[in-house]
Amino acid sequence: MAIKKFAVAAYDDEEVLFPAVKKVRHSGYKIHDVYTPFAVHGLDEELGLKETDLHIAGFIYGLCGTCTAVGFISWIYTGDWPINYGGKPHFALPAWIPITFELTVLFAAVGMTMTMCYLNQIMPGVKKHVFHPRQSDDMFVMAIELNNHTNEADVLAFLKATGAKDVNIQTAEAGWWYGRWDKKEKYEALNAL
Amino acid sequence: MHLKYESFVREPLVDGDKNYHQISEDIISPIERKPGRMWYVGFIFSVLLLSFGVFSVSWSVYWGLGTWGVNRTIGWGWDITNFVWWIGIGHAGTLISAILLLFRQGWRTGVNRAAEAMTIFAVMCAGQFPIWHMGRVWDGFWVLPLPNSRGPLWPNFDSPLLWDVFAISTYFTVSLLFWYSGLIPDFSLIRDRAKTKFRKMAYGIASFGWTGTAKNWQRMEALALVLAGLSTPLVLSVHTIVSFDFATSVIPGWHTTIFPPYFVAGAVFSGFAMVNTLLVVTRKILHLEEYITIGHLEAMNKIIVLTGSIVGVAYLTELFISWYSQSWGEMAAFQWRIMGPYWWAYWAMMTCNVVSPQLFWVKKLRRNIPFTFVMSIVVNIGMWFERFVIIVTSTYRDWIPGSWSYYSPQWPEVGFYLGTFGLFFTCYFLFAKYCPVVAVAEIKFILKTSGDNYKKGMEKIDNMSTEEFVHVVHTHHEEEGHEVLAAPQH
Numbered sequence: 001m002a003i004k005k006f007a008v009a010a011y012d013d014e015e016v017l018f019p020a021v022k023k024v025r026h027s028g029y030k031i032h033d034v035y036t037p038f039a040v041h042g043l044d045e046e047l048g049l050k051e052t053d054l055h056i057a058g059f060i061y062g063l064c065g066t067c068t069a070v071g072f073i074s075w076i077y078t079g080d081w082p083i084n085y086g087g088k089p090h091f092a093l094p095a096w097i098p099i100t101f102e103l104t105v106l107f108a109a110v111g112m113t114m115t116m117c118y119l120n121q122i123m124p125g126v127k128k129h130v131f132h133p134r135q136s137d138d139m140f141v142m143a144i145e146l147n148n149h150t151n152e153a154d155v156l157a158f159l160k161a162t163g164a165k166d167v168n169i170q171t172a173e174a175g176w177w178y179g180r181w182d183k184k185e186k187y188e189a190l191n192a193l
Numbered sequence: 194m195h196l197k198y199e200s201f202v203r204e205p206l207v208d209g210d211k212n213y214h215q216i217s218e219d220i221i222s223p224i225e226r227k228p229g230r231m232w233y234v235g236f237i238f239s240v241l242l243l244s245f246g247v248f249s250v251s252w253s254v255y256w257g258l259g260t261w262g263v264n265r266t267i268g269w270g271w272d273i274t275n276f277v278w279w280i281g282i283g284h285a286g287t288l289i290s291a292i293l294l295l296f297r298q299g300w301r302t303g304v305n306r307a308a309e310a311m312t313i314f315a316v317m318c319a320g321q322f323p324i325w326h327m328g329r330v331w332d333g334f335w336v337l338p339l340p341n342s343r344g345p346l347w348p349n350f351d352s353p354l355l356w357d358v359f360a361i362s363t364y365f366t367v368s369l370l371f372w373y374s375g376l377i378p379d380f381s382l383i384r385d386r387a388k389t390k391f392r393k394m395a396y397g398i399a400s401f402g403w404t405g406t407a408k409n410w411q412r413m414e415a416l417a418l419v420l421a422g423l424s425t426p427l428v429l430s431v432h433t434i435v436s437f438d439f440a441t442s443v444i445p446g447w448h449t450t451i452f453p454p455y456f457v458a459g460a461v462f463s464g465f466a467m468v469n470t471l472l473v474v475t476r477k478i479l480h481l482e483e484y485i486t487i488g489h490l491e492a493m494n495k496i497i498v499l500t501g502s503i504v505g506v507a508y509l510t511e512l513f514i515s516w517y518s519q520s521w522g523e524m525a526a527f528q529w530r531i532m533g534p535y536w537w538a539y540w541a542m543m544t545c546n547v548v549s550p551q552l553f554w555v556k557k558l559r560r561n562i563p564f565t566f567v568m569s570i571v572v573n574i575g576m577w578f579e580r581f582v583i584i585v586t587s588t589y590r591d592w593i594p595g596s597w598s599y600y601s602p603q604w605p606e607v608g609f610y611l612g613t614f615g616l617f618f619t620c621y622f623l624f625a626k627y628c629p630v631v632a633v634a635e636i637k638f639i640l641k642t643s644g645d646n647y648k649k650g651m652e653k654i655d656n657m658s659t660e661e662f663v664h665v666v667h668t669h670h671e672e673e674g675h676e677v678l679a680a681p682q683h
């Protein structure tokens with residue numbers, strides 16, 4: 001929830017983007033983020049991002065599903081109201097496998113999707129600043145955080161030298177907020193765009 | 194640096210020398226245009242069918258299931274036939290998205306979005322049948338394990354009919370999540386391109402505020418991989434559980450262990466045929482032939498001939514075992530299937546499912562669009578007859594000859610079935626108008642390895658010798674300061 005100043009560079013080719021990211025990181029500038037229209041493999045390593053642990057969360061949710069199913073059904077059939085169904089044993093684990101499996105998958109899928117949305121900070125109603133109108137189309141956009149001591153002209157020249165097609169300075173909200181995408185935000189008036 | 198090399202033998206998956214912007218343009222502009230006349234005609238016709246379905250179902254609920262043709266001993270007729278038919282169709286979407294993702298098949302990207310949408314709509318249609326065939330639908334909540342004042346009386350967890358409830362609900366939910374999570378980045382594209390206020394607001398909400406940061410994509414891919422891994426056994430289990438509705442009984446023709454693989458193969462078979470039906474029309478009308486290429490349709494036809502052959506082998510196995518078992522009930526059931534009062538249904542099934550898909554061994558026919566379309570309809574007709582034959586020809590003559598009867602559907606059952614077509618196509622027309630029919634982000638991902646122009650560019654590399662190639666890559670990487678990726682020593 002903070003309005004910051006960013007230097008934005010837009011590249012049109014992944015093969016130019018990768019060396020550019022490397023140079024920017026080596027030069028000491030802080031990369032806020034890189035926005036791409038599709039998943040670019042190797043970019044997260046290039047940016048030094050950790051591997052995600054989302055699959056571990058998925059596994060734990062699945063385990064909850066299994067325990068819920070087996071626990072609940074076995075309590076009903078052995079404790080609460082055991083019924084004689086065609087002479088079958090009360091603890092009929094083989095018969096419960098389909099439901100147990102389904103609940104495992106259900107809990108894992110729903111839990112993992114909700115966790116992914118929570119971690120990525122996405123939800124209906126969430127609004128974020130879009131740095132370049134073509135970042136979801138065909139441009140790879142890198143946003144660098146600037147502070148009061150940065151020489152803007154230097155940064156822009158440096159980014160241009162790495163091969164960016166489009167460079168500019170933007171003042172924008174760094175995080176997310178609840179808002180409508182068709183309305184303009186107050187901070188947009190701060191930009192000369 | 195794209196070190197991933199795709200063989201020249203493989204056809205390009207994206208024709209026409211596209212770049213990323215053109216992909217967005219081609220796939221999203223139909224959404225931004227006003228709908229054409231064909232869309233209105235199709236949509237209104239679907240809504241009319243749906244209305245007739247609503248009327249038929251209301252009639253059935255109000256007057257009771259006595260208005261249907263089901264009677265003793267044929268407890269299930271068109272209702273469960275249609276249920277299994279729709280669920281079977283739904284399985285192709287998950288298979289294309291999930292199993293082909295795990296097998297790293299790039300060609301899934303042209304067809305997966307439409308196929309997954311088809312799955313969700315098919316499961317919605319399928320779910321109507323178990324609900325409305327209850328008769329006393331107002332007591333329908335009894336199947337749910339909720340605490341109640343009737344004991345508390347719990348549902349029968351040992352029964353496949355209840356396993357179905359869990360399986361179908363889970364399948365619907367997981368398919369919906371998989372489909373929607375893939376749609377989020379594409380909705381963000383439409384949102385960013387949107388010029389009108391309403392479209393920007395609506396797609397802004399639909400896109401969940403997605404912006405496409407590297408970490409976001411990393412998590413999205415992890416989710417897609419795990420959902421694919423979960424969905425694959427889910428597909429197999431759901432139709433297996435549906436087959437258990439029959440296989441766990443004691444009726445000749447139903448009580449057989451071949452049903453789980455037979456049903457799953459049949460589901461994939463009919464599902465791929467329905468995907469073909471939809472895509473042949475969609476690609477023509479939306480001008481997406483360069484993304485849903487003949488190669489894609491051919492690949493699906495290959496799967497159709499494979500699964501059709503499995504289904505054919507299953508039919509022959511059933512016939513053989515009915516004789517080999519020397520069980521008089523089993524032998525009688527199959528003799529009547531071939532020669533009894535329902536022989537016409539059995540032979541329709543055999544012709545459509547066993548004989549006709551074999552034509553897809555011929556390459557020219559596999560790549561022929563009108564033939565593919567006609568064949569996809571024939572396959573689905575055949576699969577409908579398969580479920581009809583299984584259900585009705587095993588129940589209309591069971592243990593006591595004095596109870597033998599005959600089943601004919603009444604108009605509310607036919608209306609119900611037509612209504613589900615209405616529901617399916619209404620949803621599909623809305624999907625084709627408001628959502629990208631092809632997975633934009635995924636196509637962009639494979640463009641540089643499988644696009645037409647990029648594959649042509651690989652010709653130079655193709656003609657290099659191994660030493661030359663390694664030398665070029667090695668030097669190129671050192672210049673850029675990358676780590677050398679597994680370059681063999683000279």
